[in-house]
Amino acid sequence: MVEKNGVVLVLSGPSGAGKSSLINRIADDIGDYYFSISTTTREIRDGEVDGVHYHFVDKEEFEQDIKDDYFLEYATVHGNHYGTSIKPVKEALSKGKLVIFDIDVQGNTAINNRLGDITTSVFITPPSLSELRRRLVSRSTDSDEVIDKRLKMAKREIQRTSEYDFLIINDDLDVAAEVLKQIAITARLKIPTDRINSFVQKWENI
Amino acid sequence: MVEKNGVVLVLSGPSGAGKSSLINRIADDIGDYYFSISTTTREIRDGEVDGVHYHFVDKEEFEQDIKDDYFLEYATVHGNHYGTSIKPVKEALSKGKLVIFDIDVQGNTAINNRLGDITTSVFITPPSLSELRRRLVSRSTDSDEVIDKRLKMAKREIQRTSEYDFLIINDDLDVAAEVLKQIAITARLKIPTDRINSFVQKWENI
Numbered sequence: 001m002v003e004k005n006g007v008v009l010v011l012s013g014p015s016g017a018g019k020s021s022l023i024n025r026i027a028d029d030i031g032d033y034y035f036s037i038s039t040t041t042r043e044i045r046d047g048e049v050d051g052v053h054y055h056f057v058d059k060e061e062f063e064q065d066i067k068d069d070y071f072l073e074y075a076t077v078h079g080n081h082y083g084t085s086i087k088p089v090k091e092a093l094s095k096g097k098l099v100i101f102d103i104d105v106q107g108n109t110a111i112n113n114r115l116g117d118i119t120t121s122v123f124i125t126p127p128s129l130s131e132l133r134r135r136l137v138s139r140s141t142d143s144d145e146v147i148d149k150r151l152k153m154a155k156r157e158i159q160r161t162s163e164y165d166f167l168i169i170n171d172d173l174d175v176a177a178e179v180l181k182q183i184a185i186t187a188r189l190k191i192p193t194d195r196i197n198s199f200v201q202k203w204e205n206i
Numbered sequence: 207m208v209e210k211n212g213v214v215l216v217l218s219g220p221s222g223a224g225k226s227s228l229i230n231r232i233a234d235d236i237g238d239y240y241f242s243i244s245t246t247t248r249e250i251r252d253g254e255v256d257g258v259h260y261h262f263v264d265k266e267e268f269e270q271d272i273k274d275d276y277f278l279e280y281a282t283v284h285g286n287h288y289g290t291s292i293k294p295v296k297e298a299l300s301k302g303k304l305v306i307f308d309i310d311v312q313g314n315t316a317i318n319n320r321l322g323d324i325t326t327s328v329f330i331t332p333p334s335l336s337e338l339r340r341r342l343v344s345r346s347t348d349s350d351e352v353i354d355k356r357l358k359m360a361k362r363e364i365q366r367t368s369e370y371d372f373l374i375i376n377d378d379l380d381v382a383a384e385v386l387k388q389i390a391i392t393a394r395l396k397i398p399t400d401r402i403n404s405f406v407q408k409w410e411n412i
Contacts, residue, residue, distance in 0.1 A: 117368070128412035158406050162323070162399050169405070179395055186392035189385055193368050199375070200364050206334035 006034075006093035007190045008115050009183075010101045010108050010164075013124035014154035016135040018170045019102055022124065025177040030184040034092035036101045039065075042080035055085075073103075073110030084111075093118075098188060105160045120187035122180065123164040127171045129155065212240075212299035213396045214321050215389075216307045216314050216370075219330035220360035222341040224376045225308050228330065231383040236390040240298035242307045245271075248286035261291075279309075279316030290317075299324075304394060311366045326393035328386065329370040333377045335361065 011019050023035070039055040041062050050056045057065075062081045065071060074083030084101065092099045101111060108121050126132040132154055136147045161167050166183055170176040217225050229241070245261040247268050256262045263271075268287045271277060280289030290307065298305045307317060314327050332338040338360055342353045367373050372389055376382040 125409070128408075129410045130412060155410060158409055161406060162402050166395055167397050167402055167405075182392050183395060186388050189372055189389060191373050196368050196373055199373075200367060202334075203331070203364055204335045204361060206336060 005118070005192055005195060006095065006097045006099055007187050008093075008099050008101065008111060008119040009033075009187050010103060010111055010119060010121040011124060012103060012105055012108050012121070012157065012164065013170075014126070014132055014157065015150050016132050016139075016154075017124040017126055018173060018176065019124055021173060022168075022170070022177050022180050023100065023102075025173070026181040026184060029181050030098060031188065032096070033098040033100055034088070036084055036089060036092075036099055036103075038082055038084055038103075039071075040080060040082045042082075072114055073107050075104070075106050098184065105157045105163070108163065117193040118190045120166070120183060120190065121164040122166045122168055122183055123158075123161045124168045124170055124176070124180075125154075125158060125161070127169050211324070211398050211401060212301065212303045212305055213393050214299075214305050214307065214317060214325040215239075215393050216309060216317055216325060216327040217330060218309060218311055218314050218327070218363065218370065219376075220332070220338055220363065221356050222338050222345075222360075223330040223332055224379060224382065225330055227379060228374075228376070228383050228386050229306065229308075231379070232387040232390060235387050236304060237394065238302070239304040239306055240294070242290055242295060242298075242305055242309075244288055244290055244309075245277075246286060246288045248288075278320055279313050281310070281312050304390065311363045311369070314369065323399040324396045326372070326389060326396065327370040328372045328374060328389055329364075329367045330374045330376055330382070330386075331360075331364060331367070333375050 011023070013019055027033070037051065037055060039057055039062065041057060041059045044050065044056050048054070059081065062083065065083070065085070066074065070085055070087070071083040072086045072089055074081060076082075084103070084107070089099055101107065103111065112119055112121065126135060129151065133147070133151060136142055136150060142150065168176050168179055217229070219225055233239070243257065243259075243261055245263055245268065247263060247265045250256065250262050254260070265287065268289065271289070271291070272280060276291055276293070277289040278292045278295060280287060282288075290309070290313070295305055307313065309317065318325055318327065332341060335357065339353070339357060342348055342356060348356065374382050374385055
């Protein structure tokens with residue numbers, strides 16, 4: 001039987017950094033991947049699809065799942081819960097997939113605590129705060145209030161960039177996509193600690 | 207002025223793992239690199255060249271260099287000192303080179319303590335202890351006693367494989383070279399913490 005072991009690629013960075021565009025650009029070149037979809041208790045918004053943008057659940061269900069230790073990580077932001085279910089991640093890993101997370105800085109810490117041996121983390125940022133503001137204003141999907149919130153959060157998160165394996169300054173989408181592709185392909189070469197340990201145990205006796 | 211920042215690639219693994227062959231294979235594909243040459247107080251052996259295999263110095267000079275904080279790392283093995291001088295490494299890094307170290311497990315720890323933010327580490331091993339023995343015997347450069355020492359050291363070092371970013375099981379040289387090339391190219395994408403910090407400081411004010 002062939003051992004199949006997936007690996008994890010964490011992408012963080014402000015909304016407007018270009019994470020989705022980058023993933024779309026590299027999707028055909030990085031092999032079989034699973035894009036992790038978060039679960040949330042916040043209201044579904046216009047244009048959002050359950051099971052695509054998030055798994056939308058009610059507070060009761062979410063809090064039961066916390067008790068059942070069903071989350072790889074979760075956080076509460078402005079009274080709403082957001083979390084990552086373990087089960088689909090485990091399934092994808094067992095199939096040898098590259099599991100991609102679009103997740104905040106706290107989420108990266110939580111995933112590294114659980115799956116650090118197979119995780120590669122990348123912080124993606126626009127070249128400046130003013131460029132981020134320009135992008136958020138020009139896509140005109142967010143209210144001024146939401147844009148302000150996003151900018152404040154971006155200022156906080158960028159302070160923790162050095163916790164990541166790689167920083168990508170997304171100034172030119174083509175260049176940034178090439179860099180991310182390179183990182184994603186190399187991420188596949190990580191070997192989980194338990195598999196290293198079983199190799200080492202056998203190594204002396206083959 | 208263009209900022210130039212090099213990065214570090216640490217290769218560890220038993221003598222006989224194929225590190226030198228692998229470096230030769232990928233040398234043309236990984237850009238400008240500097241292969242770090244260690245300094246040692248041990249006797250020069252037949253076929254060895256000063257400045258190629260090691261910088262050979264006497265004990266007095268070595269111990270003065272320790273006092274002058276001239277070593278990135280050093281260790282004493284069987285009464286002989288081995289160390290890595292800081293100066294050529296710093297020079298190569300300032301020129302934006304990939305600095306490659308062929309160094310033991312302790313050396314990897316020391317380098318990660320000093321240059322962890324720009325270091326990618328790879329442990330390279332033959333597929334089994336018996337295959338390592340076969341390779342060491344067949345190249346017939348070492349006495350039985352030296353081979354025994356190398357095998358014992360390999361058994362100790364392989365226990366610490368999980369301290370490395372990547373493990374390469376060098377079974378097929380072509381495959382192993384492809385993997386190492388991929389890792390070396392991605393190693394170039396590391397950004398030193400001080401440069402990340404100065405980017406973050408500017409980020410809000412551009």
